[in-house]
Amino acid sequence: MSDSVLQILFLLVSLLAQASRAAPKLARPNCAERCGNVSIPFPFGIGAACFQDDWYEIVCQQNNTLPILNKIRLRVLDISLPDYSASTNGMISVSVPAIYSNSSCGGDRVGGPVSLEGSQFVFSQTWNVFASVGCNTLAILNSTGSEVVSCRPKCAGTNISQFSACSGRNGCCQTSLPFDLQGFNVDFKEEGGHQGCQYAFLANRSWFLRSDSIDLYDLRLNNPFPVVLEWGIANNTNYALDLNSTYGGDIEMPFMQCYCDRGYGGNPYLIGGCQDINECEDLRICPGTCVNKPGDYDCVQGRKTVKFILIGVGAGLGALLLCLFLWRLYKYIKKRKQINLKEKHFKRNGGLLLQRELSSPEGNVEKSKLFNSKDLGKATDNFNEDRILGQGGQGTVYKGMLTDGKIVAIKKSKVIDEGKVEQFINEVLILSQINHRNVVKLLGCCLETEVPLLVYEFIPNGTLYQYLHDPNEEVPISWDTRLRIAMEIAGALFYLHSAASIPIYHRDIKSNNILLDEKYRAKVADFGTSKSVSLDQTHVTTVVQGTAGYVDPEYFQSSQYTDKSDVYSFGVVLVELLTGQKPISSVREREGKSLATYFINSMEENCLFDIVDAQVLKEGKKEEIASVANLAKRCLNLNGRNRPPMKEVAMELEGIRKLQHASGVQLNQEDREATQSYAAVLKPSTSLHADVIAFSDAQPFLPIATW
Ligand SMILES: *[C@@H]1O[C@H](CO)[C@@H](O)[C@H](O)[C@H]1NC(C)=O
Ligand SMILES: *[C@@H]1O[C@H](CO)[C@@H](O)[C@H](O)[C@H]1NC(C)=O
Ligand SMILES: *[C@@H]1O[C@H](CO)[C@@H](O)[C@H](O)[C@H]1NC(C)=O
Ligand SMILES: *[C@@H]1O[C@H](CO)[C@@H](O)[C@H](O)[C@H]1NC(C)=O
Ligand SMILES: *[C@@H]1O[C@H](CO)[C@@H](O)[C@H](O)[C@H]1NC(C)=O
Ligand SMILES: *[C@@H]1O[C@H](CO)[C@@H](O)[C@H](O)[C@H]1NC(C)=O
Ligand SMILES: *[C@@H]1O[C@H](CO)[C@@H](O)[C@H](O)[C@H]1NC(C)=O
Ligand SMILES: *[C@@H]1O[C@H](CO)[C@@H](O)[C@H](O)[C@H]1NC(C)=O
Helix, strand or coil: CHHHHHHHHHHHHHHHHHHCCCCCCCCCCCCCCEECCEECCCCCEECCCCCCCHHHEEEEECCCCEEEECCCCEEEEEEECCECCCCECEEEEEEECCEECCHHHCCCCCCCCCECCCCCEEECCCCEEEEEECCCEEEEEEECCCCCEEECCCECCCCHHHCCCCCCCECEEEEECCCCCCEEEEEEEECCCCCCCCEEEEEEHHHHHCHHHHHHHCCCCCCCEEEEEEECECCCCCCCCCCCEEEEECCCCCCEEEEECCCEEECCCCCCCEEECCHHHCHHHCCCEEEEECCEEEEECCCHHHHHHHHHHHHHHHHHHHHHHHHHHHHHHHHHHHHHHHHHHHHHCCHHHHHHHHHCCCCCCCCCEECCHHHHHHHCCCCCHHHEEEEECCEEEEEEECCCCCEEEEEEECCCCHHHHHHHHHHHHHHHHCCCCCECCEEEEECCCCCCEEEEECCCCCEHHHHHHCCCCCCCCCHHHHHHHHHHHHHHHHHHHHHCCCCEECCCCCHHHEEECCCCCEEECCCCCCEECCCCCCCEECCCCCCCCCCCHHHHHHCEECHHHHHHHHHHHHHHHHHCCCCECHHHCCCCCEHHHHHHHHHHCCCHHHHCCHHHHHHCCHHHHHHHHHHHHHHCCCCHHHCCCHHHHHHHHHHHHHHHHHCCCCCCHHHHHHHHHCCCCCCCCCCCCCCCCCCCCCCCCCCCCCC
């Protein structure tokens, strides 16, 4: 009780001290910091000498209430600076009009297509979608870059004003942007003789969640849409950057960024722009008393300093304060109780251990983030049942939107027992270090809840299993796509086996655990049963787990899981890709329920081409198909030692794909990067030395149909 009293007084004192500190400057001296309710940080600016170059010039119209980005004449809704802890680039939200198929529909292509060429801005892939409204007309986003995206809204009835939500089937469709979009136009292709109005636009994807987005179907509305641009600065520009800041670039972006360092906030593009953040305002940060320092803070245990302050302040503030204080005390104790509970969970779930690892100097684990339970509750609408993506024995996966608009998948793990805490934390640290384009990224976790929550990137296009075996899939999957997916999975597994800091055996490779992103790139997911092994170990002995149809028969007998057991499971996936058949099927009663056996038998009887998927047979050359089948056969060898290592599998698939492309299509940039990513083996680091680790993770993410 008296402890709480002291802490409150201490808090009041530090609040007073805080108030006397100067607010950080956002704009250059003698330049306006705001226009209307939008704040304008340098390099943006209003008036001569206030902005970096004419791309950053803002004019403030209509009695200083309406900010316009002068170069492209678009209204500015918001400008934000890069944020290191949230790993977001600088962003500027602007109002962009829709593009209409026919000017008599209400739109007159106001302002025409927008071009950002020559600027340090791109249309944000993360934040925006390309959407089109109308019936049965293909809208093609015709960009200056290489990649073109399109979507075609279908209409079930004819009265589209009755629809809601933009799902593709109901007069509105949406799709992701290419990542480096700097300009675009829209081509409309009418189909089925349908005449009528149609319009297309880019928009901040959160916009669709608004209740009034139903106006979408008023085809004559002609309102502008909020669109997010990510901005940076040119590599070669001379900026006077703040000393407490870091300069760098995101490899995918054509521009550079400057961030205020950890513990500082404000505008890094101005000297003195980054100012210390008072971490102590966050009550959860310290169990004891918190003392703020430049760029950092200390947790003090002793009570002496506090008492000293109590005497000084107590004399000064007197009775008036006491009233205020009693009222606050009541609120505080109520809050404190909640915080204590959170702290208890946090400790039980290994939070202190994780915090120590995060703050250790050699840890390159900064990217894994501790989320707080309140934000995640908000993100998932308090774990609303509507948000469930998948459910299973080990936990539940929810779809959520963080306060910054990022869409994530949140896994509520099952309860972990206290003895396993250290292993759980180690696993979080290891997984958050895995940075491979074909492995689902762990963004962070939350330990304040009774069971730990894991936050992953959201992968929209379902699983490979659904893609291969969904009878409703209209478009047959091309041979090239199958090969690419196989190559991507193999690359990811090779990386997990040898390039990550500690070898990681996935242990549950199956088409159901391969997710597909918006471009149908494979992402390996669900490390529910993964084990990482210390470098001198070659296998782990465990109770046999896995999925029927995929489990290595050798492991089944010996209970010893090796890297070659993953190779076996990969072999089964490869056969699935080749034949389009399910791993276990009772339809194949006569030939064998297990796809692996069925496949091996067919190979031995020389009737491989009888069981290969029709589309593969149509598009693939016989020798290519045979090479892949032979590779699959080797992966499925009953003796693990005779199976090729993942490296060889990945290289061989790459070789086959290269040959295929040599005779036709060029490899595009993305493919080249993908193949390079496993050519470069990272140096193994032993800073996170782990023995066998059990990691309580949940079910694969399932996408929801309406997104
Ligand atoms: C900013 O101002 C505009 C018009 O003055 C208003 O519509 C909008 O709601 C304001 N936004 C905020 C965040 O205050
Ligand atoms: C600007 O403000 C003045 C005085 O407040 C007002 O008379 C005028 O109509 C305003 N102009 C615009 C364009 O809003
Ligand atoms: C545009 O719409 C008008 C009126 O609906 C129609 O007469 C005209 O043919 C349309 N133009 C084109 C190019 O579709
Ligand atoms: C859009 O496509 C047309 C051909 O349909 C082409 O002439 C034009 O240059 C393209 N526009 C852009 C911005 O690429
Ligand atoms: C379409 O639906 C709206 C609202 O339900 C209704 O007012 C309108 O008459 C309908 N139009 C047609 C052509 O059915
Ligand atoms: C996108 O829209 C949402 C909701 O209107 C808003 O909260 C968010 O800040 C916007 N994103 C950006 C980067 O401006
Ligand atoms: C920026 O310039 C430096 C040196 O001039 C160069 O090393 C670096 O690769 C450049 N970065 C980008 C993203 O162009
Ligand atoms: C960072 O900012 C603080 C003031 O908050 C200043 O004392 C310190 O010197 C700065 N650090 C560097 C490296 O400039």
